[in-house]
Structures are given as structure tokens and as C-alpha cells.
Amino acid sequence: MIRYISKENKALISELVRTDFKLRYQGSVLGYAWSLLRPLLLFVILYIVFVKFLKLGASIPHYPVYLLLGIVIWNFFLEMTTQSLGSIVGRGDLVRKIRIPRWIIIFSSSLSAVINLMLNMVVIIIFMILNHVDLLVTTLWLPVILLEVYLFALGLSLFLSAIFVKFRDVGYIWEVILQAGFYLTPILYPLTLISNVTFQKIILLNPMAQAIQDARWSSITHETLIPHTVFQGGWYMYIPFAIVIASLAGGLLYFRKESKYFAENI
Amino acid sequence: MSDNIAIKVVGVNKSFKLPHEKVSSIKSAVINFYKRKRTFEKQEVLKDISFEIKKGEFFGIVGRNGSGKSTLLKLLAGIYIPDSGQIHINGKLTPFIELGVGFSPELTGRENVFLNGALLGFSRREMDSKYEDIVKFAELERFMDQKLKNYSSGMQVRLAFSIAIRANTDILILDEVLAVGDASFQQKCYDYFNELKKQCKTVVLVTHDMSAISRFCDRALYIANGREEYIGSTREVSDMYLEANYNTPESGVERGVAVKPRPTIRRN
Numbered sequence: 001m002i003r004y005i006s007k008e009n010k011a012l013i014s015e016l017v018r019t020d021f022k023l024r025y026q027g028s029v030l031g032y033a034w035s036l037l038r039p040l041l042l043f044v045i046l047y048i049v050f051v052k053f054l055k056l057g058a059s060i061p062h063y064p065v066y067l068l069l070g071i072v073i074w075n076f077f078l079e080m081t082t083q084s085l086g087s088i089v090g091r092g093d094l095v096r097k098i099r100i101p102r103w104i105i106i107f108s109s110s111l112s113a114v115i116n117l118m119l120n121m122v123v124i125i126i127f128m129i130l131n132h133v134d135l136l137v138t139t140l141w142l143p144v145i146l147l148e149v150y151l152f153a154l155g156l157s158l159f160l161s162a163i164f165v166k167f168r169d170v171g172y173i174w175e176v177i178l179q180a181g182f183y184l185t186p187i188l189y190p191l192t193l194i195s196n197v198t199f200q201k202i203i204l205l206n207p208m209a210q211a212i213q214d215a216r217w218s219s220i221t222h223e224t225l226i227p228h229t230v231f232q233g234g235w236y237m238y239i240p241f242a243i244v245i246a247s248l249a250g251g252l253l254y255f256r257k258e259s260k261y262f263a264e265n266i
Numbered sequence: 267m268s269d270n271i272a273i274k275v276v277g278v279n280k281s282f283k284l285p286h287e288k289v290s291s292i293k294s295a296v297i298n299f300y301k302r303k304r305t306f307e308k309q310e311v312l313k314d315i316s317f318e319i320k321k322g323e324f325f326g327i328v329g330r331n332g333s334g335k336s337t338l339l340k341l342l343a344g345i346y347i348p349d350s351g352q353i354h355i356n357g358k359l360t361p362f363i364e365l366g367v368g369f370s371p372e373l374t375g376r377e378n379v380f381l382n383g384a385l386l387g388f389s390r391r392e393m394d395s396k397y398e399d400i401v402k403f404a405e406l407e408r409f410m411d412q413k414l415k416n417y418s419s420g421m422q423v424r425l426a427f428s429i430a431i432r433a434n435t436d437i438l439i440l441d442e443v444l445a446v447g448d449a450s451f452q453q454k455c456y457d458y459f460n461e462l463k464k465q466c467k468t469v470v471l472v473t474h475d476m477s478a479i480s481r482f483c484d485r486a487l488y489i490a491n492g493r494e495e496y497i498g499s500t501r502e503v504s505d506m507y508l509e510a511n512y513n514t515p516e517s518g519v520e521r522g523v524a525v526k527p528r529p530t531i532r533r534n
Contacts, residue, residue: 008387015384097363099344
């Protein structure tokens with residue numbers, strides 16, 4: 001373990017994250033404000049269309065904050081996986097010419113997504129105050145749920161970045177999967193809108209759906225469906241967690257196996 | 267491995283799979299996929315390489331283009347993994363396959379110094395104390411807050427070299443650093459090599475410059491077509507290299523004779 005958090009690696013990670021930050025909004029006037037503005041603008045559009053026009057979520061208290069939290073968590077997942085996906089290929093010069101631990105590249109790109117998430121969480125807290133959301137004791141669960149999303153995304157990032165070195169098709173495939181995932185995850189519609197319980201269960205097997213619902217339940221309102229109530233305590237309520245663990249373990253193993261050949265395959 | 271050996275290479279082989287990408291249509295791609303008929307050409311780049319480098323030795327590697335020098339360096343640096351055979355490294359090794367790896371054109375010179383320092387394992391605080399020296403040595407005091415993309419290539423190399431020589435390491439791997447830069451830069455390189463020799467660092471140097479080989483190296487390795495032809499005195503090695511260059515038909519270029527007829531340039 002000491003080997004992994006050596007002084008050299010720490011210096012390298014902090015410098016790579018710093019570079020990432022400096023380069024991301026290079027040449028834009030608003031600069032880093034964009035990382036807050038993007039989810040907020042998406043939120044405004046979805047709010048106008050789905051809440052104001054289509055009247056979704058009228059049964060759920062604090063629906064705007066509920067919607068925003070879902071968007072922010074999904075965006076974190078999207079940002080982290082898409083950025084990591086191209087990161088090994090994007091840092092090809094380092095991979096081919098220097099010996100640095102390969103995982104550092106993925107880890108530092110995941111850290112910049114985490115920092116972004118933290119900034120977005122500040123916006124959510126402001127929205128919660130404006131919307132008079134009562135502080136729930138269960139909010140203490142929120143960090144654990146976010147950690148679950150992080151680990152899930154990390155596993156996928158490791159896998160995707162490694163396979164992208166060999167097959168560039170993965171970039172397009174992942175884009176389609178993310179698009180599908182956005183609609184198959186109850187982000188902009190409340191889960192109660194789906195009346196078929198079997199469909200509800202299937203949707204909640206997805207770790208992202210489970211995490212988003214649990215996050216909303218724990219910090220915004222208890223009047224929402226969560227896997228525990230939908231599955232009625234059945235054993236399959238553990239499936240999302242099993243998927244997260246499988247993704248992390250699979251991602252780590254595959255990355256470790258492939259990373260030896262990154263330099264010659266890029 | 268005994269203590270006075272810095273690098274030990276035992277029977278190393280390395281080959282690359284080069285896919286034949288002659289898929290002309292989606293249909294044939296699909297057919298090939300099902301027939302598992304993706305053809306590869308296996309190119310053996312290094313064959314049964316074995317040698318030892320002692321601690322404090324200045325070791326040269328010489329060979330013509332495509333002989334496998336760079337692959338060997340990357341294997342030593344741990345960037346590639348050998349197909350078979352072993353490589354033992356005794357001490358901290360820093361490769362300079364290229365100067366300025368990781369430089370980012372959109373960052374300022376100053377920011378690049380810190381990023382590059384981190385790639386060499388230096389923390390921000392350590393770099394703070396080295397920063398002044400690096401800038402002074404590179405003679406770029408006025409340009410440090412400009413973006414790197416506005417630097418000339420010579421300035422970039424100077425900055426990269428100035429950072430690289432701060433590397434705190436036991437074994438250095440240098441690939442054709444002499445190939446870039448003007449005479450004064452080369453002089454700086456030579457001074458650095460002398461400094462390294464004085465400090466008794468282990469250095470592996472790849473170059474086409476035979477005068478540098480005979481001036482600095484204690485021993486050298488000559489590779490041709492992925493095989494080691496000779497290890498030993500630098501004199502023998504540079505003779506073999508020069509002979510190989512001038513006695514083969516493709517080597518016309520080096521003698522200043524155009525091998526292929528010049529393409530005619532059409533002017534409208």
C-alpha cells in the first residue's frame with residue numbers, strides 16, 4: 001500500500017489534476033463556472049419541459065431539488081467515465097515515453113470529476129435551502145451512496161480506458177449506452193410513473209438507478225420509491241451492489257492485465 | 267545479481283504484432299471477423315539480447331535506424347514488457363526517450379516546469395527550490411509566463427533539458443538527446459555528460475554521433491537487425507557502425523547521393 005501512495009505518486013497526481021483543471025476550460029471567458037453552469041442549464045431545460053409543461057413529479061415534494069440531485073449524480077458518472085475512457089490514449093505521450101504507473105492517469109482524471117461533483121453539491125445545498133428542504137438524519141448516508149457511484153464509475157473507467165486502447169469503437173458504443181442509461185434511469189421522471197412493478201424492479205437493478213433513488217430518499221424526501229421498498233426486502237435488492245463490486249473487480253483485473261501493453265498498443 | 271551491476275539483461279526477445287489492415291468494406295470486415303481471419307505479421311524486433319552494465323559505467327548503444335535500439339531502451343525503461351527473458355535493474359532508473367515528454371502547449375512555461383518536475387518525482391515544494399536554477403540554465407527568464415506554444419522548438423528543448431538534468435536518479439537512459447539543438451546546446455549536453463561521469467552515474471546513451479560514443483562511453487553495444495553483433499570497445503563499435511552505413515546500397519542517402527529520383531514539382 002505504501003508503494004502506491006509514495007511521495008512521487010502524490011506529487012504526480014496533484015500535478016495532473018491541476019493541469020486537467022487549467023486545461024479544461026482553456027480560453028473560455030467564464031472558465032470554471034461552466035462546470036456548474038452546464039448541469040444547471042440542463043436542469044433548467046428539463047425543469048421547464050418536464051415539470052412545468054408535462055407536470056411530472058407533482059406528487060413528490062421538493063421535486064426541483066430532487067430532479068437536480070439526480071442530474072448532478074448522473075452527470076458525475078457520465079463525466080468521470082467519458083473522461084477516463086479517452087485518458088490513456090489522450091496521454092499517449094506519457095504512456096509511451098515515461099514509466100509512470102498507468103493507474104495514476106485514471107485516478108487523476110477521476111479526481112477531477114470528484115472535485116466537480118463537490119462543487120455541484122454546494123449548488124444543491126443552496127437549492128435545498130432555497131426550497132426549504134428539511135434536513136434529514138438519513139443525509140448521513142449520502143457520502144456512502146456517492147462513494148458507491150464513484151467505485152462503480154471507477155471500475156467502468158478502468159475497463160473502458162483499457163479496452164479503448166485496442167478498440168476505438170468503444171467510444172461510440174459507450175456514448176449510446178450513456179444515452180440509453182439516461183432514459184432508463186429515473187432521473188427526470190419519478191419512478192412511480194411506471195405502474196408496472198416488474199419494470200420498476202428491473203430498472204432498479206441498475207446501480208445508478210438504485211444510487212440516485214437512495215440519494216434522493218436519504219437527503220431530500222422519504223416520499224419516494226427506493227429499492228428496499230420496491231423489492232420488499234427480497235435478496236435481489238443486493239444485485240446493484242453486486243454489480244458495483246463486479247465492475248470494480250473486473251475493471252481492476254482487466255486494467256492490470258492490459259496496462260503492460262498500453263505502450264505498444266496505443 | 268551482484269552489487270556492482272546496474273542493469274542485467276538476460277536472453278530478451280521482443281516482437282510486435284502488426285495487423286494487416288486491408289479491410290476494404292464492412293462486408294469483408296464482418297466475414298473476416300467470423301472467420302477469425304485477422305492476419306498479423308509478427309515482427310521480431312529483438313532476438314536473444316543479453317548484456318550487463320556495471321554501476322558507474324557510461325554505456326553506448328549503436329545501430330542503424332530500425333535495428334531495435336529504441337525498443338531495447340523502452341524495455342530497459344519498463345515501458346515495454348519482454349516476450350521472454352529477464353531484465354534486472356538495480357537502482358532508480360529515469361528514461362529520457364525524448365526531451366519534453368508531457369509538455370502541454372496550452373500551459374505557460376512555468377506551469378510546464380512544475381508538471382514536468384512531477385513526472386520526475388519532484389513535489390511542488392522541491393520544484394520551488396529548483397525553479398530559479400532551471401529558468402536560469404535554460405536562459406528563458408523573460409518567457410516563463412508565456413504559453414509553451416509560443417516558444418520556438420529550441421526554447422522548448424532548452425527548458426526540457428534544463429529540467430531533465432535535475433533528475434535525481436542512479437541510472438539514466440538517454441535516447442538521441444544530441445540530435446536536437448545547436449552547437450551551444452550540444453556543448454551543454456557534453457558538459458552534462460562529463461558531470462554525470464564525475465558523479466559516477468550509470469548512463470545508457472543511444473546516439474548516431476560516433477564522436478560522442480568514443481568520447482564518453484566506456485563500452486558500447488552494436489545491434490543490427492535486432493541481434494547484438496558486438497559488445498566491447500567503443501572503437502570497434504564505431505568502426506562497425508560506420509562500415510555498416512557506407513557499405514550497403516540503401517545507405518546512399520548518408521553519402522549525399524539521392525537514391526530515388528527526385529519527384530518533379532509541378533508548378534502552375
